[in-house]
Each structure stands twice: as C-alpha cells, then as structure tokens.
Amino acid sequence: MLGQSIRDKSFERRLFRARAIAAAILVLVCISALAWRMIYLQVTLHEKYKNLSENNRVQIRPVAPNRGLIYDRNGILLAENIPAYSLTIVPERVDNLEETLASLNELVGLTDRDLEQFEKRRGYRRPYEPLVIRQSLNEEEIAAVMVNRFYLPGVDVEAQLIRHYPHGEAFAHALGYVGRINQSDQNKIERDDDNRRRYSATTHIGKIGIESRYEDILHGEVGYEKIETNARGRLLRTLERVDPQPGKDLTLHLDSRLQLLSAELLKERRGAVVAIEVETGGILALYSNPGYDPNAFVTGISYAAYEELTSSLDKPLFNRATRGTYPPASTLKPFIGLAALQAGSTNWNYSIRDPGWFQLENDDRFYRDWKREGHGRIDLEQAVVQSCDTYFYDIAVKTGIDNLTPFLGQFGFGKDMSADVISATAGILPDRDWKRDTRRGSWYPGDTVNLGIGQGFMTVTPLQLATATAVLANQGKWQIPRLLSAENNEPVVMPHGNIEDIQLKDSNNWARMSKAMENVIIGAHGTARALQRNLDFSIAGKTGTAQVVGIEQDAEYDSDALQERLRDHAWFMAFAPVEKPQIAIAVIVENGESSGRTAAPIAQQIINKYLGGAEG
Amino acid sequence: MASTDFSRTISTPAQHHTFERSGALFARVHIDLILLLLIVLLACCGLLILYSGSGQDIGVVKRQAIHFALGGVAMLVAAQIPPRAYQLIAPWALAFGSLLLIGVLVAGVGAKGAQRWLDLPGALPRFQPSELVKLALPLAVAWFMASRPVPPRFRDLIQALAIIMIPTVLILKQPDLGTSILISTSGLLVLFFAGMSWALIGSMIAIVTALAPVMWFFVMHAYQKQRVLTFLNPESDPLGSGWNIIQSKTAIGSGGLHGKGFLQGTQSQLEFLPESHTDFIIAVLAEEQGLIGVCLLLTLYTLIILRCLYISSRCETLFGRLLSGSMSVTFFIYVFVNIGMVSGILPVVGVPLPLVSYGGTSVISLLLGFGLIMSMYTHRQKK
Secondary structure, three states, X not given: OHHHHHHHHHHHHHHHHHHHHHHHHHHHHHHHHHHHHHXXXXXHOHHHHHXXXXXXXXXXXXXXXXXXXXXXXXXXXXXXXXXXXXXXXXXXXXXOHHHHHHHHHHHHOOOHHHHHHHHHHHHOOOOOOOEEEEOOOOXXXXXXXXXXXXXXXXXXXXXXXXXXXXXXXXXXXXXXXXXXXXXXXXXXXXXXXXXXXXXXXXXXXXXEHHHHHOHHHHHOEOEEEEEEEOOOOOEEEEEEEEOOEOOOOEEEOOOHHHHHHHHHHHOXXXXXXXXXXXXXXXXXXXXXXXXXXXXXXXXXXXXXHHHHHHHOOOOOOOOHXXXXXXXXXXXXXXXXXXXXXXXXXXXXXXXXEEOOEEXXXXXXXXXXXXXXXXXXXXXXXXXXXXXXXXXHHHHHHHHOHHHHHHHHHOOOOOOOOOOOOOOOOOOEOXXXXXXXXXXXXXXXXXXXXXXXXXXXXXXXXXXXXXHHHHXXXXXXXXXXXXXXXXXXXXXXXXXXXXXXXXXXXXXXXXXHHHHHHHHXXXXXXXXXXXXXXXXXXXXXXXXXXXXXXXXXXXXXXXXXXXXXXXXXXXXXXXXXXXXXXXXXXXXEEOOOOOOOXXXXXXXXXXXXXXXXXXXX | OHHHHHHHHHHOHHHHXXXXXXXXXXXXXOOXXXXXXXXXXXXXXXXXXXXXXXXXXXXXXXXXXXXXXXXXXXXXXXXXXXXXXXXXXXXXXXXXXXXXXXXXXXXXXXXXXXXXXXXXXXXXXXXXXXXHHHHHHHHHHHHHHHOOOOOOOHHHHHHHHHHHHHHHHHHHOOOOHHHHHHHHHHHHHHHHHHOOOHHHHHHHHHHHHHHHHHHHXXXXXXXXXXXXXXXXXXXXXXXXXXXXXXXXXXXXXXXXXXXXXOOOOHHHHOOOOOOOXXXXXXXXXXXXXXXXXXXXXXXXXXXXXXXXXXXXXXXXOHHHHHHHHHHHHHHHHHHHHHXXXXXXXXXXXXXXXXXOOOOHHHHXXXXXXXXXXXXXXXXXXXX
C-alpha cells in the first residue's frame, strides 16, 4: 500500500515535471513572440514611429507679420501698431463656458459689449483658435487672470499688436481702417492658396480706404514657429523660428497739417476738402466731415455705436470727398469757358448784354441770372469773375452738348481717374446717350443751358473737381490723383494709364483763364474778393453755389435744422500760386450758402498753410 | 528503487545543503530567497518606470511603495500558513467568492455598463469579488484534483470543469469577458498540470476556437466587440478607441534600440500616451529605455516564472504543485496579455502589467499569490 502510494507519488511528480517543462517551453515561446514584436516595432519600424512621435509633439504655428506703418509726406505717423493685451478663450478647451465667463467677469469685469463681441466672433473662426473676450487689459487685470489661470482651462492672456490711428477722426476717410477678418474676408482669402498661407496667423485686414487698397503691401509675409506642445496643445517651448517679414511702410502724399487744418475749419459743418499737389497729382488733403473714430473699428465696434453712426443724419461714415456727388454749379464755368473757346463759340473779346435772364429761341422760358437785374454788357473774363450765368447759358448753347461733354470729359468729369483712392465715384457727365439710357428722354437745348452753369444733371465729387482744377492749373497736363508716394521710403512710380494731356488750340487760353480766375479774388467785382484780406499768395479760384434739390423728410427733425439743410451748398475751387501752381483744391461746405464767406476762406487758409511752409 | 527515488527527490540533505545553509533564516520564515530577490528587483524597476510614467509624480510612487509594503506583508503572512490550511479553506473560499459574485450581480455598483464592485458598509474600501476568486478558483480546483488520482479520470475532469464554470459564468454576467477568461484559464491550468491528456487539451482548444464566433454573436457586448475591432484595425478610429493603441505603438517604436532616455520620452512625458502609469506603462519603458530595457524586463519576468515553475515542481504535495504551477503560469499570462495588448498583437483588455503598473489591488493580490507559492514550497510535512 505504501509502495503503491510511493509509486503513485513518484509518477505524479514525473508527470508534473513534464508538464512544468512543457509550460516553461510555452512561456519561452510566448516571451520570444513578445520580444520579436518589440524588435519589429523598435527596430524595423523605428523610423516610422520616430516620425510619428515627432509629428505628435512638434507643431508648426504661423506667426503674423507686423503690419506696415503709414506716414504722411512729412514723416508723421498716421497708422501704427501698439501692443495690447487681450484676454482669450479657446472654447474647445473650456468645460463649462458659462462658469468660466462668470469667473472672468469677477476677475476683470466683462461688459455686455465684450460678451456681444465674443458671441459674434464665435461664429466664424478656425477651430482651436483663441477668441478674444476682452481687449486692452491693464497690468492688474493681467495679474488677476494669470494667478487664477490654473482654474481656468482654455483661458489665456495674449499680447498682440493692434492697429492704432493716432489722429483718429481726422484721417478716418483718407486712411480707412483695419478690422477683424470676418467670414466674407475669410472666403476671399481662401480663394487663393497663397493668400490662405499668408493670412494663416493674421487676425485683422484692411477693410476700407488705404488700409484696404494697399492691403497686399502692408500685410507682410507670414513667419513660422516650430513649437513643442503636449497632448492638450499647451505650448511647452519653441524649437525653431522663421521670423515673419513685416509689411512695407507706406508714405502718403497727405500732409497732416492740411488734414488737421481741414478738420478744424470744417468743424460743426458738413463738407469736404480735397487738395492736390499740381506737379505730381499727389493728394495733400482728403477730408470729409463729419468723420468717425477708426480705432473703434479695429477692436470691433458695438452694435449701439455703429447704429448711432449709421442712423445719424450727418452720415459720418459717408466719405463726401470721394463719394459725395454735388452739382459743380459755377465752379464748372472756367471749364465751360475753355470748351467754348476751343469750339470757337466765344473768344475773350466776345461780349453779350445780360438783362438778367436768358431765353432760347422759340422758347418762352426764362433762364435767370443769379443777379436779378443782370450784369449789363459783359465779356468772358468778367463772366468768370462775376460768375455771370447769362453769359454761360449763351456760350453753352452756342457750343452745344456734343462739343461740351467730350471736352469736359478730358478733365476727368464722369470718370474715376484716381490711382488708389478706393471706392471713389464717377459722378455724372451727361450727354445725349446718358439721358436716353437713364432718363428715357432726348436731350433738350434747355439741358445744355443748365449744364452751362453746372446745374442740371451733372454731378462731381470734391475729388473730381480738385483733380480737374489741378489739370487746369497744370495747363492740361495730367497727373492722376494718388495717395501713395513711397514704399519703405522708395518712391513709387504710379502707372499713368493712357490719359492724354489736354491740347488747346490756343495754349494762351490757359493763362488767360488763370488770370480771369485770379480776378475772382483780386478783381473789384470778384465773387471771392473777401479773400483779399488774407492774401499771402496769389490764388486763382472760382466760387460755386449748388442748389439743394431736396431732402428726405424726417419727422423727428426740427424745422430750423431742416431749413438749414435746404440752404445751398457752397463750392470753391482754386489753385495757387497763379504764376507757378503748386496746389489745387476743391472745398464743399454743405448748406454753406455763400461760397465767398464759407468755402473760399477754408480753401485760402489751407493754401496759405501749404505754401507758407512750416511757419505758415 | 522507488524508495530511493522518493528520498532523493524530496529530502536528500546534500541536494539542499547550500540553500538551507545560506537561506536558513529565509527557510525558517518560509521565504524563497531567489524568488524574493527577483521580485524585489522587479519592484524597484517598476517604481522607477512608474515615476516616469506618472509624469514624475513622487506621490504616486510613494503610494505604490506602500502597496508593495502591504503586499510584502501579505506575502510573508501567506507563506507562514501551511498548505494544509489552504487545502481546508479552498472549497469554502470559492463558495464564499461565488456568493459575493452573485451579490455583485444583485446589488453591485459599477461603471461603463458593467457591475464589478461591492460597496461594503462603513469605511471599508470598495471591493471587487473577482479579485478574491482569482485566488479561490485555482485553490478549489487544486483541492479537488489533489484528492483524485492522476492523471485525472474523465469523470473528474467534467466535475472540475463544472467548478470552473460557476465563477466564470458569474463574472461573464457582470460583464467582464477578460477577467472571466483569465480566471477560467487559471482553473484549466490546474487540470493541465494534473496531467489532463494532450488529446483532451487539443480538443478543448478546438472547441473554444469553434465557440469564438458564437461568443461574438451571442455573448459579447458592444464595447467588447469594439475593442476587438479596434485591435484588428486601430487606424479606423484614431481619435477614439484607436488612440490608445496608436499612441502606445508610437511610443514603443520611437524608443528604438536605446530609447530616448529616462524621463525623456516625448510620448509619455507630453501626455500623448494614455494610462501611462497603469495599463500602458510598458510603453513608457519601451520609449525611454528602448529595446534593451524591454528585453531586460522580459528577462526578469522569465526568470521569475521559471523560478516559480521550478519550485512548483519541488513542492511536497500534489495540491501544492497544482496550485503553484497554475499560479505561475497565470502570472505569466498577465505579463503576456498586457505586453501583447500594448504592443498591438492582442486586443485591449484591462490587464495591468504585473508589479509595474500602478494599482494596490493588483500588487497586493500578486504578492499574496507569491506568498502562497512559497508556502507550498517551503512547508514540509512533519515525519
């Protein structure tokens, strides 16, 4: 029994040992399989996984270039980039957005406007892009956020340069402004692969004006940063950096002295000033009043503030200098005079007797002169000086619309001749085709009579009138109006286009017309003789009084103010000095009535400032 | 002849002379010195890897060290208890464990659609009865087989299979496919060591293989199927369920031969590797110490298992041999399944890397198991 048991035990033992060895072999086989697997991953596929792990941790992040600065002709900064600290949120990393916003409100205070802006921006943005919730944090606020950052995942303080316009309103219409890239900007950018790359880090884009016109030059080239991040995307360190190339600095022809003076002179009035350097076509002043603060648009204007701007009867967002179209009125007379001289329908000796009205043959309608009793016998020069309507009715009819329109067109009326003024309008230079197409009627001789004194269908912008004045001052030689003068201090050559200079049959007529226009100021009967008091430089000019056709009725508007808005617009166009013109200018004062008392003195002060140099 | 064999195998003084002298102290406290040294070595490596894998969190390392201390005490205590006592409590332990499993199904708490824990009254920690069954089932099957002749008769095998099925089915119901497979395997291993014929083993493997499709369609839950699908094609869902395996393979592969250096693994230190201090910790070692580090760890595991198998075969009782053998190979299965899953040759099942992954339950129960093996080996029946 014992032996049997012992044999059994010994058999058990041998059996177990065999099984243990089998198990050990199995274990070794399996361990070898694991080792083989590891060799496969770590040796055979090492390169592949090394790259994968590099791509995991290393991300390429674009770095936005600094936007080019904008200077005026004297080197005064008009648009700069100033550092601003903004509070940002990456909504994807926030667990409870409402709670986070509530704690941020406690820390730094969020206005309704901030929240409104935040909601607005959430709509269009790249995923994981930080969203600005509050701009321009001060140091205390930055500290308050940084101390609590641990409890606020997805929240960060970002330093960035934002666009700033130190002169605010004064240059708003000339420069335009940049604003956040919105969905439609984004769509435009993404149409072009190269642009998509260039704008990959950019948050702001030129929306209007020079900022928009020269966006490509101002923007610069994007840079890159190779950064190491953890799985949650938190930046750990920068491994490599390709610096962005800043955008080019622009120098404009604008003279901030003239621009600021225009703002000062037009204060409280609606109107515009455009001044052009005769020799180059460079725009010295491009001012429209009222304006607005462009800086508000950079950080994002609130609905309420925007509503106020758009609903104001003064239309501060409307650029009167480039888009305001007014009848040129009597400022057109020098051009009509030249047209008539060119057509041979008048000469400097031709005179008429002005009874105070004009009548067409076979028409009993009276076309009245502004002077009820008439100017008596009057020739071309005095007709310009005294702004005699009857004379110009007469010569306009004699010249005929088919001669007038083409000649006036040579001065750029009815066209946008500007090289780089964005969204300038063309005004209207009417002719037979124009009337047939837009008014479905034929051209009547009475239309020509009205055109003779710049009323009726024709409209011009202050920019157009200033341009035409510059061409007149330059004796027909064209320089298209332009704002840009240099990029990074390298002078820019503007394409001139195929604009032909104006050839008069008798080139002495340029000087004769200048003389007549000078007499508008220095002549005894000149309509702008008020300027004699401050006559530092010889000025050739022409007044104009444009009738206000009508105005929208607004119930909320009190009748006194309404009356004021029904008054005539006052025009003045001029160039100086007469002998060698340097500056050409057009000024409109809406509802200014008397040009000699409103528009002309403004033009004169600007001319004096410009020609008087630094001390003027 | 038989008598000589007997004495030579069990108690020839000459054969054990060296061990008994040098390890006299350890023999008296029923500890196998070689196994202990290997375990301590593994624990030290484990703590170092854990420091890196936890994102250099010394707190985690300290807590794991406490787990090792508690496990060490458990091992020491378990080693003092004579095999006879284990043999006595074995059936009751399984019965008790099965009752608790039923309790889990009736009143358990759980997570992710599976009930695995029992909330004990008072301040006692949450308790997962399947951990108890992991030890109780091999104990019970070894107890059953030890009282039957070897090689086992077919009748006995059927009865043993019935014992195995009870906890397996209960755990499967939780549902916890991984644990039920591991637990049933530990029971089946007892039958293997008891000498179940190779023909039967072969046919069982064939049956299981045939049953796999049936399992897929009728037993497995959606999340379990998802794991298998992810295993077959991790790239199909790179940010969801495939993320873990893609990141762990990236960590391992990028480590190369020499590794990126201690604490220098970008995958693990920059939080790309998920669960880097628990189930996926081997990827941390692979990334930072490279193939060399992995091979050293594999070698350490192999030595531990071979030592366990060796001392299993030198146990005095059949019960002790069956139990130790089963537990040794079960330990290896944990190692294999974990490394296999992290390196992408097995589906992702929640199995920690023994003695390296962070976790109190795992460390303590594993060390307790080693205590049992030492008890089986070191206790001699008084003549």
